[in-house]
Amino acid sequence: MSDASPSRRRLGIAAAVLVGGVALWWVLSGSEGAAEEEVVEDVALDEGRRARRFDGRDWRDVEPPPRGPSSAERAGRSLGGGTGAGSGDDPASPTPRHPSGVTVGARDVYRAMTTYPPDSRPLEPYRHHDLIDWNQQQSSSLPVEGDPLGTTYLFTADAYWVLGETPLTCWLQVSQEDEPVEAEVLQAWARLDARRGEELTTAQREPILLEFQRDGDRNLTTFVPAERFADVRRPVNVLVYVEFTYDGARTPVRAALQALWNPPGQEPARFTGEFRDAVEGGSLVVYVGVEVTEPGFYNLDANLWSDAGEPVAWTKWRGDLEAGVHEAPLRFFGKAITDSGTSPPWRIEQLRGFRYAAERYPAVQPMDPWDGSYTCGATLEDGISEEEWQDPMEAERLAELERVEAAGGNPPVPLESFLGNLPPAQRAREAERYGVDPNDFTAEALAEIELPQEAPEGI
């Protein structure tokens, strides 16, 4: 395609657009009726069917659970917009759909978001818990379907990446009204999932049975994938299932979780433990030694902390690495450091990385993380800058945003989301610009926002 002549390319484009245009006309000529039919068809199909669930149980006869009007309906009614408000059919409505009544345009969003580069920003424990406890399973309690007792359960594990010969511990907690309920595990098993690439052998595909033990108010099991799944020589997903019951349960409940296991000796690269740091271009650059076994495209991540344990910044490095020993430059942006108000020495922790190979499944090939830390020698006096980041494409990007803005095309952002998106020091600066109190836009304050409620009948 790249060697096609311009005229042929034009012809091809024209033909494609022509087909698209005709298709669009055809769609538009019948879109109203078709859309109506589709909605009606959906409802009729789902109300009537009695499909079988994944675990073989019958579809339950479900009474719609009590649910008040949606927030859009509440806001619309209380603001006089009717139940249809917010459906996009009343664009001229001046009614703000956010408490501040202020929206922020794309130019200001761009300006604020490029104060720091996209790959290194201030580290905020509240926002970036997933970068700090980076290998934690992001699970939450789930309700048991159709349970009139309001029973919930949490099925989770102590890690997502399971590396080499390390064990995986999984546990189940069942609760009613925040009080633990004793559960009985009926059966539990784990199996490997490798849906693309080199096929697993029959033996490797065989599920393994797991034994759960009572551990306080939870049921727990620990197993070592490297011992239970023999001769696996590539990263694979491990799927863990548990079926359990409890007093008052209507049917057995099935829960599942997933982890990524990299068998011993399958690391695509390793951290050598060699570090050095320097201040370059106003930022702190930590050179991390990496020995690459399998060349390819890598992501490396790390966090920067003060010696007193205060969060400073996070960074991500991406790039191609050839086989051999290399230094990867992890850049912590200067302003993110100065905005933290912390003093040196700074140290990097939570250093981890992976090779990303889209042609494989799973695409992520994890490296063993560096469990230690490295304390940097650089100080503020070495030239760490408080200057904002300069996007090399700033002029071109702003011109494009302004062109689209003039056509009314950029999505505006409620002030709550805009300020809530910023780290504390930047939030304070931007709040002053907008003449509002930054304390009204902290995570805690935003969590208290309640949109207008439905007005009482008769008012």
Add this chain to the structure above:
Amino acid sequence: MMTRLTILLGAVVVLLGVAGEASAQTMVYVNGLGSTHWLDGSSKGSTPRNANLSWINQHVDAWVDQRSDQAAAVNDLKNTLDQHCMGTNWCYLMAYSNGGAVTTEALSVYGNRWKIAWVFTTAGNQGGSELANLGWMSELFGGCDLADEVSPSVHRRPGFNHNAVPVSVYNVGGDGWCWGCGAGATHALLPGNDDGVVAPHSTWSYTSTGGYDHGCQSTQWSNHLTAYRCEGVGEDHFKVKTQHVQCLENGGC
């Protein structure tokens, strides 16, 4: 008359197509779970369509196969972006449902590789859906293999630093009753004021799973922003498929 209209339309789009080569603003559409492309006629929910915007002169219906596995879908999108968004064109990405997760995963892993102005999702699944853990996703989306791979723990897994996206990700979503979701049964399984398939923590890119009422609470990933309005529109997941398109076309929603 039909013939004349067709000829006229063809002449117009030929001119637009030729002109588009000189200065193209490209809108790339990313489909949702269980489908292979945005204009996939078999995809569930509202009829997908391209946006009618004067400032866009090229529409790309990305081939992103979301039937098998997430990594393959990310690779499909990467190929589309490599083809259309690495030259002088400015790209605008419009993603629906799990297309939001595919898009943000690609941006996080590959970084500032493409010339993208912004991303706009509707009912995005960036943070994963609890329904995947319960088998409901497979039920709702025709039993595709990818359905069990779109849960919060998978989409929030290590490595995918959702904060490290090189462009702003704008989000809108729905919070209406979903009759098509097992007569609304899934609402009880999702935390917060959901649309029947994804919860607000996912649609509005919150850093934690949990129950949220709208898109202006607590903490979102860096550079993920709520667009136009805090609360979701009063429609279900399948009816908000083109909500991002409608918001842009109407200049509000």
